[in-house]
Amino acid sequence: MSDPIAEPADPGQEGTDPTPTAEQGPTGESEAAAETLAELEEDAAEDGTGETEPYDAVVLVSFGGPEAPDEVMPFLRRVTRGRGIPDERLEEVAEHYLAFGGKSPINDQNRALLAALGEEFTRRGISTPLLWGNRNSEPFLTDTLRSAAGEGMTTFLAITTSAYSSYSSCRQYREDIAESIGELTEEGTPVRVDKIRQYWNHPGFASTNARLVSEAARQVRDRTGVVPHLVFVTHSIPDGMDDTSGPGDGEGNVYSVQHQALTQAITDEARATLGEDVVGELTYCSRSGPPTQPWLEPDVNDRLRELAAEGITQVVLAPIGFVSDHMEVIFDLDTEAQETAAEVGIEVLRVPTVGVDPQFVSGLVDLVVERAAQARDESPLRPAWPVAEPWPSVCAPGCCPNLRVAKPAACGAD
Numbered sequence: 241m242s243d244p245i246a247e248p249a250d251p252g253q254e255g256t257d258p259t260p261t262a263e264q265g266p267t268g269e270s271e272a273a274a275e276t277l278a279e280l281e282e283d284a285a286e287d288g289t290g291e292t293e294p295y296d297a298v299v300l301v302s303f304g305g306p307e308a309p310d311e312v313m314p315f316l317r318r319v320t321r322g323r324g325i326p327d328e329r330l331e332e333v334a335e336h337y338l339a340f341g342g343k344s345p346i347n348d349q350n351r352a353l354l355a356a357l358g359e360e361f362t363r364r365g366i367s368t369p370l371l372w373g374n375r376n377s378e379p380f381l382t383d384t385l386r387s388a389a390g391e392g393m394t395t396f397l398a399i400t401t402s403a404y405s406s407y408s409s410c411r412q413y414r415e416d417i418a419e420s421i422g423e424l425t426e427e428g429t430p431v432r433v434d435k436i437r438q439y440w441n442h443p444g445f446a447s448t449n450a451r452l453v454s455e456a457a458r459q460v461r462d463r464t465g466v467v468p469h470l471v472f473v474t475h476s477i478p479d480g481m482d483d484t485s486g487p488g489d490g491e492g493n494v495y496s497v498q499h500q501a502l503t504q505a506i507t508d509e510a511r512a513t514l515g516e517d518v519v520g521e522l523t524y525c526s527r528s529g530p531p532t533q534p535w536l537e538p539d540v541n542d543r544l545r546e547l548a549a550e551g552i553t554q555v556v557l558a559p560i561g562f563v564s565d566h567m568e569v570i571f572d573l574d575t576e577a578q579e580t581a582a583e584v585g586i587e588v589l590r591v592p593t594v595g596v597d598p599q600f601v602s603g604l605v606d607l608v609v610e611r612a613a614q615a616r617d618e619s620p621l622r623p624a625w626p627v628a629e630p631w632p633s634v635c636a637p638g639c640c641p642n643l644r645v646a647k648p649a650a651c652g653a654d
């Protein structure tokens with residue numbers, strides 16, 4: 241799909257189960273069978289579009305990834321531009337992509353997420369356009385915003401595919417959004433882009449992960465009679481990036497603290513659900529950078545070796561750091577960590593990422609509605625679990641700083 245503009249539940253969209261929209265009426269077959277004409281007409285009468293005012297469109301902003309072998313190196317150079325990542329590392333990472341035919345699954349996963357968001361919009365009577373723009377591959381965010389601006393849209397709400405707070409998982413998205421706004425401003429079509437809050441502790445993300453982990457743990461326990469050890473995984477980042485994550489005047493370490501809090505809460509939930517003494521811990525994957533630079537540890541592979549030595553035989557591997565099964569998940573976990581586990585005699589069940597789980601998708605739409613209400617100066621309910629404080633929708637000045645250069649960042653108070 242090269243056209244980055246997808247109307248909600250566009251019946252022409254690839255891989256989408258067409259759902260009738262308010263305008264179209266009950267033309268789709270699958271859903272029409274489940275709902276009567278009267279119910280559909282009633283749904284259509286409830287126009288939810290006002291719930292997304294003042295936004296002209298909602299835009300899914302993601303990392304991007306290559307879709308063909310010749311796109312791999314340009315993608316990697318773009319991701320690492322100005323970053324001093326050694327060529328050997330780029331070639332090594334290129335091999336991971338080439339082992340999967342040069343195609344990352346991330347764009348297809350975002351197409352599926354867009355379709356699911358569109359269906360949820362339709363269900364709520366929201367006809368606000370849903371767009372998609374990537375930071376590092378087509379469709380590029382700047383191009384998406386430019387063509388939307390060409391159709392008269394000026395005010396956008398971004399959903400990023402990243403749940404936590406750190407430079408890599410929050411401010412870098414905000415910087416790239418600011419760069420797009422800057423380009424469009426120079427072209428004479430200034431736009432405004434706001435962002436939903438980081439959602440690691442929104443129930444749509446956190447409780448969905450808790451359910452998926454508990455289901456996996458129960459499945460292993462019921463099949464093997466062994467209570468599995470829970471190994472949570474997220475993307476490692478440099479220690480310095482973790483130390484400075486969070487509001488400029490805060491304590492830092494917000495990235496690792498958020499993950500530790502969710503690890504603890506989900507472990508407690510699995511313990512309660514199974515009625516067993518479940519143990520869980522946080523590990524990291526996908527470190528890069530020079531070996532001399534400290535990154536967050538322990539590495540998931542090192543920990544699996546130690547756990548085997550401690551007598552653990554069943555592990556449930558929960559990639560809570562990621563929203564879809566992209567390259568980090570299918571290579572670093574399903575390939576590398578699985579190999580390590582097999583080597584040391586541990587059986588691993590990898591938990592699915594939240595992906596297009598209806599509870600997650602519905603949570604994202606709740607976050608859109610919440611942010612829009614805030615933009616209208618209303619005070620919406622802002623649910624949070626496991627930590628009662630929802631992350632601010634407008635990041636504090638200096639939040640998750642860029643440690644190399646100061647750059648403008650959108651969606652914040654600085």
Ligand SMILES: CC1=C(CCC(=O)O)c2cc3nc(cc4[nH]c(cc5[nH]c(cc1n2)c(C)c5CCC(=O)O)c(CCC(=O)O)c4C)C(CCC(=O)O)=C3C
Nearest residue numbers: 303305319320333344346402408409475477528566567568
């Ligand atoms: C915290 C975090 C997330 C989670 C939040 C989020 O989801 O955004 C994430 C996601 C992703 N990271 C991805 C890919 C890459 N990340 C790299 C490099 C780096 N990531 C970092 C951090 C993160 N990264 C860091 C501190 C670096 C090194 C310095 C730098 O370059 O900033 C490199 C360069 C080569 C290498 O060093 O490995 C690549 C190719 C893909 C696409 C996968 C696909 O194609 O399916 C995704 C979703």
Ligand SMILES: [Fe+2]
Nearest residue numbers: 408475526568
């Ligand atoms: Fe990354």
